[in-house]
């Protein structure tokens with residue numbers, strides 16, 4: 001599957017730094033709470049699979065897919081490090097959100113689209129595909145930037161949190177430098193960050209795809225830089 005090489009360059013530093021960010025962990029906790037008790041959860045644009053383990057704590061089966069081979073390889077490796085019984089409940093597929101992989105044939109109980117929508121060519125194509133794959137009562141959870149992100153501010157505020165918790169050390173600095181260098185291409189070069197949404201505007205857009213019941217919609221993720229929306233079909 002064709003891929004945007006910026007994501008391959010991003011994979012290592014993403015995997016190293018992002019799970020340490022308090023704002024990322026808070027986003028994950030919110031997203032996971034929305035899918036508690038659901039049988040099958042699709043993690044669309046699963047990246048390096050950072051959501052797999054938390055999702056397995058609340059759902060029976062996780063299907064992650066991503067178009068980028070480097071991200072996906074890390075996701076598969078993360079899955080393979082889980083105990084066998086847990087690993088057997090996770091699939092990692094090649095695919096993109098505009099057209100889900102053929103292996104996702106049945107309607108699913110929940111779909112995550114976390115920090116993916118900003119990068120797709122046409123959000124409406126992706127939202128229509130998500131709506132098509134949700135069973136009635138199924139949930140779609142979306143997060144992403146409300147405006148061009150200020151990553152330096154996210155890092156600064158994260159450092160304050162790490163220092164307050166007494167967990168900040170030199171390994172953070174190295175991971176931060178690598179991540180900011182890799183992220184620069186995505187944030188600064190044109191063509192990667194294409195779409196920004198205020199939560200209310202995204203809710204309206206979702207309504208047009210038949211996803212009308214709003215479970216949550218706020219602009220609080222990532223220190224107020226990102227939207228967090230959950231809708232039910």
Ligand SMILES: C[S@@+](CC[C@H](N)C(=O)[O-])C[C@H]1O[C@@H](n2cnc3c(N)ncnc32)[C@H](O)[C@@H]1O
Nearest residue numbers: 007045046047068071096097114115116119120
């Ligand atoms: C910022 S990462 C987020 C990864 C993961 N959702 C998370 O929250 O950790 C964005 C991911 O979206 C993937 N992506 C980009 N375009 C996509 C598309 N059209 N369909 C599905 N995934 C896509 C990238 O390959 C990358 O892994």
